[in-house]
Amino acid sequence: MSERVPILQIGDVLLVSIQTDLDDQAVVHLQDDLAARVVATEARGVVIDITAVEIVDSFVGRMLATIASISRMLDAETVVVGMRPAVAITLVELGLSLGGVRTALSLEKGLQALERSRGARTDPTA
């Protein structure tokens, strides 16, 4: 049985910090767990930190997009942060542009982006 990726809650944002290279089983578990947690905590945002991820394949790349779509269905916006150059190049070579997934350079910038878009959503004058 593969390790489960921990999902942490900070306010109304869920933080998924992926610390190891993911195998397929772990990604499927993450998808299940995250969907359940978003509903249980009524989270408004999800930040997936992939700073430590060095290797991705097409399955993991597609799952990132799927997870983002699932979260959006549950009204939580997803930001993928900390993607390494090598990972970005790999995904591009695989033909995955992750359309619809928001990205940010660092965790800090990802949280700022979430805050901005939430401000824009709740404040019609913004």
Place this chain on the structure above:
Amino acid sequence: MVKLWDGVIAVPLVGTLDSARTMVVMEKMLQALIDTGSEQAIIDITGVPAVDTQVAQHLLKTVVAARLMGAECSISGIRPQIAQTIVALGIDFGDIVTKATLADALRHALKRSGVELGGRDGRRA
């Protein structure tokens, strides 16, 4: 890699681009985005004599990779002949921002990063 402003880097390309060289540029630029924490990048191709389908493909890949990392990348310095070539080759740059001059691209990048420009610059921005 040239730092133009806080959070804006430029990559002036000079000379013919081939696959190997473009890969190096791509990796260096993406690493520079992380090292400097920049959210805007400009690839300036003023010094590139010709653009073929392969070079265009590499440029597109670089821009998409930068987007994946959470940065925005625009392409500047497209000369009239190159614009004609790209259109004639049927290459679609999609929603990628392209500007004629580096100045235009910098103005765009500053606007996107929320810098207020005053005076005559502001009028064109």
